Amino acid sequence: MIFDSLDVSYGEMWGSYRGMTHRSPMSRALAARKHAAGKDYAVLLSAREQPLALIEYWPGRMWRVYLFDDRSWCMQMIDLTPHSTGMLLAQRNTRWQFPNDQAHLYGKWDVQETTTVSADGQIEVKSEFAGPRGGSPESSHDGASGPSSVPGRKFATPVEKFLCPAPEFGDWQVFAPLLTQQGHESATTVVLNDRSVDEGSGPLRATGIEQLFNPGACDTREGPAVVEPIDAGMLRITSGQLAVSDPGWISNPRTVAVPQGDFPVTLSLLRTTHGADVAAARVTFLDAPAHKWEMTLRPDEDLGLLGEGQFYGVGVDTGAAAFMDATRTVTEEQLEDDILIPLSDSHFSVELPGTEPEPNLIAFRAGQGDGAYPVWTGRTGDGQVSCVVVDFQLRSAAGTEEDVVTDGAIAR
Known part of the structure; x- marks a missing residue:
C-alpha cells in the first residue's frame, strides 16, 4: 500500500489480541496523560480502513510495534528499547509465516524468525519451524513431531541501522519507515489524522x-x-x-x-x-x-x-x-x-x-x-x-441493567 496519510486512534494495550480495531478505545487527551505519567497505552496507525501498525507504549520508555500486511494480517513484532544515544534500538524483531487464514487467526505459524540486536551491534538471527525442517506440510502441523529450529546466525553490523528517534507524544511519523518492512510505501510527506474517541464523562461514578x-x-x-x-x-x-x-x-x-x-x-x-x-x-x-x-x-x-x-x-x-x-x-x-x-x-x-x-x-x-x-x-x-x-455490579441503583466495565489499571 502507498500512503500519504495515517489515521491515528488510541486505546488500551492489545497484547496477543489479533483484531483490527481497539477493543477499549480512549481519547487522545487520555493517552497523552498516560504517556506523561509513564503508563501503558496503544496507538493504531491505519490507512483506508486497514491497520498498518499497532504501537504499544510500555513503562520504562519501551515500545512494541506490530506490523500488518496488505491482508491486514499481523506479520511482525518489533521491540524497541532506549539506547545510550538517546534513540530507540530495535532490539528484537520477530517475523511470522502463516499457511492460511485459519492458522493466522489462531497464531499457528509455520516459521518464526527472530532477529536480536545488542546495544553495540551484535546480531543473532534464529529460525523456528512448526515441525521438523524439511518435512511435508502435513508433518509440519503434526503435534507429535513438535517444533524445530536451526542454529542461529551471528554477525556484527553498525548499530545505527537499527536505531530510530524516540518520539514525543503524537510524533508517530517516527514509525512510518517501519511500515516498509511489510511492503507499504510512504509518500514524502505523511499527514496524521486524529480518529480518537471523545473524552467522555470520565471514570466510573458512584451513583445511588x-x-x-x-x-x-x-x-x-x-x-x-x-x-x-x-x-x-x-x-x-x-x-x-x-x-x-x-x-x-x-x-x-x-x-x-x-x-x-x-x-x-x-x-x-x-x-x-x-x-x-x-x-x-x-x-x-x-x-x-x-x-x-x-x-x-x-x-x-x-x-x-x-x-x-x-x-x-x-x-x-x-x-x-x-x-x-x-x-x-x-x-x-x-x-x-x-x-x-x-x-x-x-x-x-x-x-x-x-x-x-x-x-x-x-x-x-x-x-x-x-x-x-x-x-x-x-x-x-x-x-x-x-x-x-x-x-459487585449486578444491578444499578435505578434497578436497570448496568454495563460491565473493565479496570485496565487494576493492581492488587
Whole structure:
C-alpha cells in the first residue's frame, strides 16, 4: 500500500489480541496523560480502513510495534528499547509465516524468525519451524513431531541501522519507515489524522450506592429480582485502617483510615429465579448518610488516567472478597478450610475470628465470581468516613441493567 496519510486512534494495550480495531478505545487527551505519567497505552496507525501498525507504549520508555500486511494480517513484532544515544534500538524483531487464514487467526505459524540486536551491534538471527525442517506440510502441523529450529546466525553490523528517534507524544511519523518492512510505501510527506474517541464523562461514578441496600423488588439483566439486606457480623478494627481485599491476596489491599472499634457489616443479596448472589457489601462506621462518595484509591493511583467508565478496584481471584483490619493475616490453611469451603457451600459470608482483642475478618462471596470491583468510601459533610461499600455490579441503583466495565489499571 502507498500512503500519504495515517489515521491515528488510541486505546488500551492489545497484547496477543489479533483484531483490527481497539477493543477499549480512549481519547487522545487520555493517552497523552498516560504517556506523561509513564503508563501503558496503544496507538493504531491505519490507512483506508486497514491497520498498518499497532504501537504499544510500555513503562520504562519501551515500545512494541506490530506490523500488518496488505491482508491486514499481523506479520511482525518489533521491540524497541532506549539506547545510550538517546534513540530507540530495535532490539528484537520477530517475523511470522502463516499457511492460511485459519492458522493466522489462531497464531499457528509455520516459521518464526527472530532477529536480536545488542546495544553495540551484535546480531543473532534464529529460525523456528512448526515441525521438523524439511518435512511435508502435513508433518509440519503434526503435534507429535513438535517444533524445530536451526542454529542461529551471528554477525556484527553498525548499530545505527537499527536505531530510530524516540518520539514525543503524537510524533508517530517516527514509525512510518517501519511500515516498509511489510511492503507499504510512504509518500514524502505523511499527514496524521486524529480518529480518537471523545473524552467522555470520565471514570466510573458512584451513583445511588445507598439504593443497593434498599430492600424490595428490582429489575436486573437476569429479570425481576428482590434485594434482601442481611447482617454479616461485627468487624473489629484495631489499627485504624480498614483493608479491602481478596482474602487470598492481602499483601497490597485497598485501605481506608477509619475509627477503631466494632462496626456492622451488611450484605445486599440479590435473589432471582436462578438463586441468590451478593450484590454489594458494606461496613458502616457512622449512623449518618454519606454526603459524598469517592473511589477508594491507593497513593499511586490517579483518576485522570482512567477512561470512560473505568475504575481502580479490588481484584478477586478466589471468588471472595473481605473486610479486615490492615494488620490481619490469613494462613493458607485458614483460607481453604475456614473461608473458601464454607463460602462454596450455603454461606454468603463467613467470619474468621481473632483472639480478643485481636481483629477479625469477614469474607463474603464476590458477586458472580472473579473479576475487578469498585470500592466506594462514603463521607459525611465534614469528611468523616460514614461507610465503605464494595459494589459487585449486578444491578444499578435505578434497578436497570448496568454495563460491565473493565479496570485496565487494576493492581492488587
